[in-house]
Amino acid sequence: MNDPQDPYDPYAAQLQLIGYDSYGRPVYGQVPAQSAPPPYGQPYQDHQQYPGYEQPYETSYPYPQDPQDPQGQGYDPYPPQQEYPQASAPGYGTQQPPHWIPQQSVPQEPPAAAPPAAQVPEPRRATAEESAPATPDADDAPGYRTEQFAFIDQPDEDSEVIDWLAFTESRTERREEARRRGRNRVVALIVVLALFVVGGAGYLWYAGKLPFLDGPGQKQGAPAAAGAQKRDMIVVHLHNTKRGGSSTALLVDNVTTRQGATVLIPNTLGVPKQDGTGTSLGKAVEEGSLGTRESLDTVLGTRIGGTWRLDTPFLERLVELVGGIEVDTDTAVPADEQAKTPAVGQGSRQSLTGAMAVAYATHRAQGEPEARQLERTGKVLYAVLRKIPGDPKAAATTVDSMGQILDPGLDAQNLGGLLSRIGEHAKVAAYRTEVLTVKPDGGLTDDANKKVVKEILGGSFTAAQPGAALRVGLKDATGSEKAQIAAKAALLNGGYGLVDGGKADRTAATSQITYQDDAQRDRAVDVAKTLGLPESDVKKAENAVNADVVVILGGDYKPS
Structure with missing residues (x-):
């Protein structure tokens, strides 16, 4: 009996290259052993084709002559041959051609028959088990499993696979998150500033420092600084x-x-x-x-x-x-x-x-x-x-x-x-x-x-007429009209501006010269000398008359 695995036995069943899988790897199938030598006129295969060996050695036999036709006319060198079955490639459903194919090159697969129209399912991502490459074994031979022809994303441990869609989505989310954080910071800053302004305004209102409102911290009717x-x-x-x-x-x-x-x-x-x-x-x-x-x-x-x-x-x-x-x-x-x-x-x-x-x-x-x-x-x-x-x-x-x-x-x-x-x-x-x-x-x-x-007019002589002559208010407390007239004449002759304060409610034994601004003290002393009064009569106090210096003329004044 012939050994089906003997590579030198031309009649043994051999594994033959019948195609390539989706990854470009060769796929082999069994071909039935030849039971008889090839007919006349057909080349004799001297050696079996091995994987990767594209041109095997071939031997030809002479054609016998017909005794009735010695010239060879009418002789058919290719009589009808017996068809031999051939292992079909998985997923194609085609038969071996009706004559023997010389093993001179790798046979090409005939076009597959058009499958019946069917609903094409949506593509899905294959799992790790489905994406494993199929290897021919005893149970699967001679066909192939359909998942070998599917486009499967098989992760490679040696390289990093970048999902650009996920990458783009993650960048968009990061940008939106950054904008959201920025808006939150701006809103928080505005809230802080608003609280600061409201708090400051509330304090000013309570203290009565707002120019148009009186707060509870200010006394009712208390005027602002003139x-x-x-x-x-x-x-x-x-x-x-x-x-x-x-x-x-x-x-x-x-x-x-x-x-x-x-x-x-x-x-x-x-x-x-x-x-x-x-x-x-x-x-x-x-x-x-x-x-x-x-x-x-x-x-x-x-x-x-x-x-x-x-x-x-x-x-x-x-x-x-x-x-x-x-x-x-x-x-x-x-x-x-x-x-x-x-x-x-x-x-x-x-x-x-x-x-x-x-x-x-x-x-x-x-x-x-x-x-x-x-x-x-x-x-x-x-x-x-x-x-x-x-x-x-x-x-x-x-x-x-x-x-x-x-x-x-x-x-x-x-x-x-x-x-x-x-x-x-x-x-x-x-x-x-x-x-x-x-x-x-x-x-x-x-x-x-x-x-x-x-309070209402903000009267202040220094503020009203800066650089003008000193204004002196004169208030008579002597009870003598003659003394009052003499004092007015002395002040006018001294170059002072006179403000008539009228008569005092009661008489006074001594005169008094007052000033409110420390800068006017020396000038108040000059007023005292002009009237012939001692410097001891000059004091700092609130003026009874709205003037820079106020003279309350007493009994010690002696007209010159």
Whole structure:
């Protein structure tokens, strides 16, 4: 019997190269052994083909001649041959060709038959067991398993496989996480800053250091430091063109505290003239003195920005331009047929036209103090300010429409801007109206100096007129008019600015010279020498009169 594994036995069944797997490795299969030598005219295979050996040795046999056809004509050298079965390649389902294939080269696989149409499953990632390469064994031969033809991702331990999709997704996630952390940091920073600002504002409010709010930590009504505040103010002289006389008021815009005020000044206030003599405010206004504003600055220690001469016809026109006003009237004003003024009723929220507003602002009943008439003027001014447009340009247009000739230093644009700002304070009730109290001799009371001049007006001689002559307030406590006149003359001749403080409530045996600023001590000593008083009379104390240096003239003063 022939050995099927004998490589030199041409009739033994041999393993033959029948194809390559998906990894390029050769695959061998069994071919049935030849039971008989090849027919005539077919080459005889001298040796079996071995793996990797592409051209085996071949031997040919001569063709026998037909006795009936010695020339060989009509002889078929390739008679029909018997078909031999051949092992089919797994997955192809094809048969061996009907004749013997010479083993001259590696046989090529015939094209596979088209499989029936079927639903193609979605590709999936093969597991480690499925991706293991198939090896032919006794159970699988002669076919192949279908997973050998699948595209399988087989990890390689010697190389790093990079999943670019996962890599891209991870980078995107890292970027989003970085952006999210950045946004969280920004939000946290904003929250911290907001808490810091709110906390700081709350502390300032509690301490009462906000310019427009009073906190619980500040005493009710306690004023802020006068030196730290900025004020804009003008003086208004309301002239009654029909009955004569005038009323004076200061309109104040406290820029620092965002508050407004009207300070009404009686005509009895004593003011100095340019020649050093004294006069009353009412007389200075009626005379049309050009130095009236400077005289007020001297007495009050202020810096007034301009003068607004408001005649009663222009006040009537202004009220009409703003559409009328509403005033809480304290008294009824009867109609005056001669003056053609309508009657004004008494009560709250009385609607007043221009003519009615003028009649109420200038009304002073017989025997009434001047302060009552000034209060009515203040109510009318407050009601007009509440109706002034908040836009500075619109307010300037309203002022210009009055047709009034204004002071060159206070044109319609500046006056309208100031009135609009003060009017905004009046609209939110951040406004106050005060009457400056004056003694019968024209001097300011102590209460007026403290409550009005210093708190509302911020009066300070050094701040009001820097570089000007020293202002000396003189208050007579001798009881002798002759001594007072002699002291005034001595101070004026010495080049000092005189502020008349009037008469003291009681007489004093010795004189007293006071100063508040340490920088004024030497000048206070000079004042004492000018009056012939000893240096021991000079002391640092709060001045009773709003001046740099105040002299309370006592009985020890001897006129020279």
